Amino acid sequence: MKRITILGSTGSIGRSTLEVLSLHAGDFEVFALAARSSRQALLEQCLRFAPRYAVLEDAGAAQGLQRELAQQGSRTQVLVGAEAMPRVAADPEVDVVMAAIVGAAGLDSALAAARAGKRVLLANKESLVVAGELFMRAMREGGGELLPIDSEHSAILQSLPEQRERWAEDVREITLTASGGPFRRTEAAALEAMTPEQACAHPNWSMGRKISVDSATMMNKALEVIEAHYLFGMPASRIRVLIHPQSIVHSMVTYHDGSVVAQLGVPDMRTPIAYGLSWPRRMASGSSWLDLARIGRLDFEEPDAARFPGLGLAFAALDMAAGACAVLNAANEVAVQAFLDGKLRFTGIHRVNAATLEALGGSKARELPDLLDLDARARSHAAARVRALAG
Ligand SMILES: NC(=O)c1ccc[n+]([C@@H]2O[C@H](COP(=O)([O-])OP(=O)(O)OC[C@H]3O[C@@H](n4cnc5c(N)ncnc54)[C@H](OP(=O)(O)O)[C@@H]3O)[C@@H](O)[C@H]2O)c1
Known part of the structure; x- marks a missing residue:
């Protein structure tokens, strides 16, 4: 059983990651889900995947989320603020971190995962654009594995x-x-x-x-x-x-x-996401099959x-x-x-x-x-x- 933190869980990549994980419920456990302010989307994800932590950057949204989770009897604990993102990325109990926050805002938490030696699934290309040398050094020193999620780099x-x-x-x-x-x-x-x-x-x-x-x-x-x-x-x-x-x-x-x-x-981004999760092996992603005869030309x-x-x-x-x-x-x-x-x-x-x-x-x-x-x-x-x- 691998424990995973998803940074940017309410976004397009974050949601696709949860879809892939739902096909492999026995192999992965969601440790933390993090977003900026999408309270309702994060509430639904928490009720479905029961992570230990939910993180929102926005303090007002986080308060509301904690209240709603408590009302629903959820045991997920809500953390607030940008500083909580690197914390759930580097937690010793975490094996895999999906870095899918958009923009340079994702750098801090992706770097924390790199330094802590996690398997980093890097969707946040901005981390490498802003701090390529530094990030690659952090990966080497941390001793983890870097799997690109951009379909091209995968x-x-x-x-x-x-x-x-x-x-x-x-x-x-x-x-x-x-x-x-x-x-x-x-x-x-x-x-x-x-x-x-x-x-x-x-x-x-x-x-x-x-x-x-x-x-x-x-x-x-x-x-x-x-x-x-x-x-x-x-x-x-x-x-x-x-x-x-x-x-x-x-x-x-x-x-x-x-x-x-x-x-x-x-x-379909679920294919590179599944590859990052299962590397060096392969596992089902939920993607449909390629039919080249139907496509006809490239x-x-x-x-x-x-x-x-x-x-x-x-x-x-x-x-x-x-x-x-x-x-x-x-x-x-x-x-x-x-x-x-x-x-x-x-x-x-x-x-x-x-x-x-x-x-x-x-x-x-x-x-x-x-x-x-x-x-x-x-x-x-x-x-x-x-x-x-x-x-
Ligand atoms: N979408 C793709 O198919 C695709 C393909 C390859 C690479 N990527 C890369 O993957 C990353 C995510 O892209 P996306 O398309 O999934 O973006 P998106 O749909 O806009 O989602 C962005 C996610 O990041 C969160 N977020 C934004 N600012 C934040 C902050 N300051 N602190 C914490 N969380 C923050 C958002 O939370 P809220 O919902 O609360 O705002 C949301 O969960 C980008 O770097 C992109 O280049 C995406």
Whole structure:
């Protein structure tokens, strides 16, 4: 029986994780569930999965949750505040941590899980983008296992040799596939007027709003390039991005002998989640089966750098000072939120990101206090750019 903490349990990845776990009730026990403020969703999850702890960042919501749980006779204990997240991630009784909080807010708890030597199922790619070196060092020192949950990185891991020491020697390049998002065929001139609803209407995947907007700008793929660089120790020059609108080939590895090894499946996050939970074995995920005859064709094309300039920012940031990726991530979080709040046009997201990276991308920051300070400076720079573009 493995004990699991799910950080971000009320989100898209968190809910999918609980669905997979419900297929394997005898093998996993839910230790803690954590979210920001979704009290009702967390209440329902607590009544169904009976975790030892439920954590909410929002104090008012946490109070209400504790009251409702007590009324229902639940023994789940409610913890409050951001500082409780790393605590339930690092608890000695926990074996596995699903890090599925969205944004840099997930860094602290993911790092705590890494340092405590847990099996870390990393959906929160922002942890690696903000603090890639630091996070990978924490994983090594903690002695745990890092299993990526992004379908692309899970696919790469599944396509790489089992022995890590062969990765640098045998692999020529890795290719991350990208669906191209909802605006793959949208004319450049029309992008400016795209609304949050249009940006969040992803053709293949059902996801949270932030990552959906990132998919529409292709900033999601930019963040994934940075994530792949740290996860697999791959230089940016050996990471490619290819548009694959059907989202069936989840990514691939090209070897020096000309072989290309890929992982395929229907687009369903329960597959990489199940892989992370069961690695190195396999277990049922609840996903449907891939029927290639029905799909009929698989298409591939180069990304259009003119319409999706965000992708280039990842390669630029990896070329800049340590800290540039944190700057890019912070700017993007501010810009996406402003877009979702109706304060910034869709094309403004790239303007804010590019301007903030240009202004602060030369900043050197390696340790956590410096990275957090840089993150804060980048957020305030980006917010000022948002105001300037709105005015
Ligand atoms: N969705 C996908 O298919 C997918 C695929 C690959 C990778 N990812 C990555 O997985 C992560 C989660 O994505 P998602 O789509 O599941 O996001 P989501 O649906 O927006 O859910 C976000 C979760 O994080 C919680 N949260 C947000 N801010 C928090 C904070 N400050 N403290 C504690 N909890 C906080 C939310 O709680 P509330 O409900 O209370 O707000 C919610 O549980 C992201 O890093 C994303 O890039 C997602």
